[in-house]
Amino acid sequence: QVQLVESGGGLVQPGGSLRLSCVASGNIFSRASLSWYRQGPRSGRDMVATISGTGRDQYVGSARGRFTISRDNAKNTVYLEMTNLKPEDTGVYYCKLISGNDVYWGQGTQVTVSS
Secondary structure: OOOEEEEOOEEEOOOOOEEEEEEEOOOOHHHOEEEEEEEOOOOOEEEEEEEOOOOOEEEOHHHOOOEEEEEEHHHOEEEEEEOOOOHHHOEEEEEEEEEOOEEEEOOOEEEEEOO
């Protein structure tokens, strides 16, 4: 069983930055695909960024150019560096791990962008 624990959320002013972390238990991390999702106050859970087992990263929508996803296989950790944050970035951020047919989610970390 894999457990994912996110951290790093908080309250930040528009234009600020945050770095989210997600630590995974188990021994499948290095081969897994990892993603960050955001669930806004009045929206569903949407993908923000993803990184493959080979390190290829992709971004969705307004995350391009502002967010960076990265992984440290030695630490079983995936990161989401967020810069120039906007109020519409507010939401609960979840990490997701896919390995073969298995999918795991973390419990989420709240990010609030407000002045």
